[in-house]
Amino acid sequence: MVSWARFGCLVLVTMATLSLARPSFNLVEDTTLEPEEPPTKYQISQPEVYVAAPGESLELRCLLRDAATISWTKDGVHLGPNNRTVLIGEYLQIKGATPRDSGLYACTAARPVDSEAVYFMVNVTDAISSGDDEDDTDGSEDFVSENSNNKRAPYWTNTEKMEKRLHAVPAANTVKFRCPAGGNPAPTMRWLKNGKEFKQEHRIGGYKVRNQHWSLIMESVVPSDKGNYTCVVENEYGSINHTYHLDVVGECASPRGAAVRHPVIALRSTHKIRIESARECHADYGIGRRAS
Incomplete structure (x- = not known):
């Protein structure tokens, strides 16, 4: 009977020792928020309006501050040089304009924290x-x-x-x-x-x-x-x-x-x-x- 009592006491002491040795884990919710990246800033200018008759030449000048690289778009589509469109520095030249050249042109200078753009509304018409x-004086x-x-x-x-x-x-x-x-x-x-x-x-x-x-x-x-x-x-x-x-x-x-x-x-x-x-x-x- 004494041996059983000693055994029971040994078990209780062992369990208590294990309980004391077990590290406690507390779940703490991490409320730290990642810093939000600042939204890209766009500096929007009022579009300059250009009106030309078919066959005339157009020249758009992109006046942007600290613009090392300038890209041009027409109605949101990238523009590159071709047989009628010439890109020279801050100038876009269109030779022999046609009604299809009408639209919203933009020159953009991208920077690390913002993007500045200049807009031009071009209308080629014989209206x-x-x-x-x-009206309608073509005689026919x-x-x-x-x-x-x-x-x-x-x-x-x-x-x-x-x-x-x-x-x-x-x-x-x-x-x-x-x-x-x-x-x-x-x-x-x-x-x-x-x-x-x-x-x-x-x-x-x-x-x-x-x-x-x-x-x-x-x-x-x-x-x-x-x-x-x-x-x-x-x-x-x-x-x-x-x-x-x-x-x-x-x-x-x-x-x-x-x-x-x-x-x-x-x-x-x-x-x-x-x-x-x-x-x-x-x-x-x-x-x-x-x-x-």
């Missing part, structure tokens, strides 16, 4: 100037005579006049969209803005339609004119349509000489550029062609 009512009409016996659904007769879908123009200018078409019987034409019927009362000052030239003309455009314009040409045998996109850019000067706020350039996380106009330009406001 009539503001206040000129002598776009109607095509059809054999009365040959019935035909509408079709485009001059697609070259429809190649330029994006029109970026300074405020207060005149814009003309054309959809030359043919068909038998002679098709009719109507216009939509952003997919809805475009009525005269939808725009201050209305607009002009030249049916003999299949054209829509808007004078003294303002930022609210921005949108998609679709011509719908149809007869009893079919219907075709074509859409243009209009963007109104630039600044306005009030009749009293007080400056109107510049457009605001906002950089989204997707690195796409959005141009918002803080205020509307009145029809009698003027804008200079950055063509100095």
Whole structure:
């Protein structure tokens, strides 16, 4: 009996010794936060507006501080030299400009902590100037005579006049969209803005339609004119349509000489550029062609 008592005592002493020797573990939540990397800073400048006629040469100058390396983009796509585009230092030169050269150009200088960019809105167009009512003076009409016996659904007769879908123009200018078409019987034409019927009362000052030239003309455009314009040409045998996109850019000067706020350039996380106009330009406001 004594031996069993000694054994039990030995077991208790051994367990107590092991309990004292076991290290204690306390779970402590680590609340230390990794320092966040500072977001890349983008310094956004108001775009300079350049207007040129087809065939003219353009020169854009990129004035950036401490820019060892400059990269150029057009509508977000990298630009490199080719037979018409020349990159020399801080200059981008375009020889023999065409409507396809229109768009938003940017030169960027990347640095370790920020990225500075300069933007240029280029518009190559032969659109009539503001206040000129002598549109379509080429002396010809776009109607095509059809054999009365040959019935035909509408079709485009001059697609070259429809190649330029994006029109970026300074405020207060005149814009003309054309959809030359043919068909038998002679098709009719109507216009939509952003997919809805475009009525005269939808725009201050209305607009002009030249049916003999299949054209829509808007004078003294303002930022609210921005949108998609679709011509719908149809007869009893079919219907075709074509859409243009209009963007109104630039600044306005009030009749009293007080400056109107510049457009605001906002950089989204997707690195796409959005141009918002803080205020509307009145029809009698003027804008200079950055063509100095």
